[in-house]
Amino acid sequence: MRRVLSIATLLLAPAALPGVAAQWLRISTPNFELLTDAGENKGRTAIVKLEEIRSVFDFSAPAPRVFVFASEADRKRFDLHEFRPGSFLGTPERSYILLRDVSERIVYHEYTHFVFARTHGALPAWFAEGVAEFYSALGQAIPGHLARLASGGWLPVEEWLSKEAAWIGGGDPARFYAQSWAFVHMLYTSRTYRDRLPGFMKRLEEGAPAAQAFADAFGKPLVDAVDEARALAGRNSIAMAIKGKRPDPQVAALDKTPAAIALADLSLDLNQYGHAFEIYTKLSGDRPDDPAAAAGLGALALRRGDYPEARRLLRRAIELGSREARTHYEYAMLVRESGGEPAAVIESLQRAVALAPDFADAKYLLGRAELDLKQKPEGGEVRKSKPAVTIPKSWNNPEGDSRLDGVLEHVDCLGTQARLRVAANGRRYSLAVREPGKIPIRNTGAVTFEFGCGPQKPRRIEIEYVAKADPAMGTIGDVTALGFR
Numbered sequence: 001m002r003r004v005l006s007i008a009t010l011l012l013a014p015a016a017l018p019g020v021a022a023q024w025l026r027i028s029t030p031n032f033e034l035l036t037d038a039g040e041n042k043g044r045t046a047i048v049k050l051e052e053i054r055s056v057f058d059f060s061a062p063a064p065r066v067f068v069f070a071s072e073a074d075r076k077r078f079d080l081h082e083f084r085p086g087s088f089l090g091t092p093e094r095s096y097i098l099l100r101d102v103s104e105r106i107v108y109h110e111y112t113h114f115v116f117a118r119t120h121g122a123l124p125a126w127f128a129e130g131v132a133e134f135y136s137a138l139g140q141a142i143p144g145h146l147a148r149l150a151s152g153g154w155l156p157v158e159e160w161l162s163k164e165a166a167w168i169g170g171g172d173p174a175r176f177y178a179q180s181w182a183f184v185h186m187l188y189t190s191r192t193y194r195d196r197l198p199g200f201m202k203r204l205e206e207g208a209p210a211a212q213a214f215a216d217a218f219g220k221p222l223v224d225a226v227d228e229a230r231a232l233a234g235r236n237s238i239a240m241a242i243k244g245k246r247p248d249p250q251v252a253a254l255d256k257t258p259a260a261i262a263l264a265d266l267s268l269d270l271n272q273y274g275h276a277f278e279i280y281t282k283l284s285g286d287r288p289d290d291p292a293a294a295a296g297l298g299a300l301a302l303r304r305g306d307y308p309e310a311r312r313l314l315r316r317a318i319e320l321g322s323r324e325a326r327t328h329y330e331y332a333m334l335v336r337e338s339g340g341e342p343a344a345v346i347e348s349l350q351r352a353v354a355l356a357p358d359f360a361d362a363k364y365l366l367g368r369a370e371l372d373l374k375q376k377p378e379g380g381e382v383r384k385s386k387p388a389v390t391i392p393k394s395w396n397n398p399e400g401d402s403r404l405d406g407v408l409e410h411v412d413c414l415g416t417q418a419r420l421r422v423a424a425n426g427r428r429y430s431l432a433v434r435e436p437g438k439i440p441i442r443n444t445g446a447v448t449f450e451f452g453c454g455p456q457k458p459r460r461i462e463i464e465y466v467a468k469a470d471p472a473m474g475t476i477g478d479v480t481a482l483g484f485r
Helices: 007-012 040-057 072-078 104-120 125-136 143-152 157-162 173-189 197-205 210-218 222-232 256-269 273-286 291-303 307-319 325-337 342-355 360-375
Strands: 024-028 033-036 065-068 086-090 095-099 250-254 402-414 417-424 427-433 454-470 475-484
Touching (some): 173 197, 173 222, 210 222, 273 291, 291 307, 402 427, 417 454
Antiparallel strands (some): 024 250, 086 095
C-alpha cells in the first residue's frame, strides 16, 4: 500500500520535501481568520472577498475558520465534495470554509452557505445551492447558468427535488446548480414570491417537506412554479450593495506547529482519525507540554471508546492551559458519566461556554447541571418527588423490522417529536422519532450522547425502525432504537 504524506505531516517533519509549500500564513481582519499555504496575494484576495459578502448580509456571528490551499490535491484531502472549487463544513462547535479557487463567486457562495446554516439550519439541497448561487452573483443573472439550461434543458422536477445533494445521482451537478439558481432567483426577484419567502423558510425550518412547505407558503404547487421559473429565467434582477470600507488584512507567518494543529483539528472534525492521530502523535513527541497534542489525542481516545485514557489526556490538556471549548466540554461529559463531582462538571462546562459563547450543547448542559446541584440537599442525593413506579409493558418501545447503517447529519426538532436525517448507501433518508424519551441508545459505552437540534457532527449510526412511510413528515419509518459505531 502506497503511503501518502499530507501537508500537515510534512509541516512537522524536520525539513520540507521539495515541491511542498512549507510556509503557512495567517491573514486576519477583525471578522475573519484565514490560513493559507497559497501565498499572500491569494489569501488577501480571499479575505477581502469575505469582507465584501459579509457587508451584504451585515451578519455578526463567530467567523468560520477559512483555509486556502495551494493545490487541488490538498483541498480534496479535506473536502467532502471533491468536484467543487470550494466547500463549507458546519459542525456544532466550528464552521469551516475550504477554498482553492478564490474568485468572487466561489467565495461569496461558500460564505452564503455559512450564513444560512447559522440562521436557518439544514435546507433542501436545491434551495441551499440555489440561494448560494443567487448571492454569489449579488442578485444578478448568471449567463453561464442560462446557457447551460438553454442547451441541456431543465431536470425533471421529481429528479431535481430528489437530489438531497447535488453530487448524488444524475452525474450532472452543473445543471442541478443552474436550475436551482434559476428557481431561487425567481423567488427573490419576483414580488409575487419574494414577500412570502419568510413563510416558506419557516415551514422548512419546521421540517415540512419542500413541496408541502412551498404549497403552504405560496398557495400553489411547486411544479407550477418551476414552469414559471423556466419562462422567467434571468429576466429580473436586484441590486445588492457592498457596504462600507473593508478593514486592512494583517498578515503574519505561521509557525509549523500551529499550522499542523489547525489541519489536525480539521481532520478530526472530518472524522479523518488516522490523519489526525499521525499529527497529534508527532506533536506530542516534539512538544510534550503543548495542550493541543494532549487534547487531540484525548479526543481520539474518546472516539475509539477508551474513556479512562480520554479523561486522563483531556485533563492533562486542561492542566497545560487548553483554551479549546471542546476539550473542556468533553472532559465535563467524561467526569459526569463516571460519577465525578458535579462541581467539577460545572467548572468545565462554564469554561467551555466562556471560550465559546455560542456552544449550544455546553450551555444547555451547564444549565441542567446547575439546576441538579441546586436540587441536591447537603449530604444527600437529589430528592425524588415521587416513588418509583412500574412501567407498563405498553410503554416499552416496539421492535424494529428494518435497519439502516449510515451517518447522522441533522436532527430536526418538531415539537414533541424529532426527525433524523441520515446519509447511507449514496442517498439521504429521514426517519421519525415519535417519542424521543423512549428510544434506547446502544453501543455508547460509558458516555451519553447529547443531541441538539440542527446540523450534527457526522457520526456513524445504526438505526432500527419500523418501516412505515409518513408523507407529511417525509420519513421512511419510525425509529425504535439507535446505536453508534
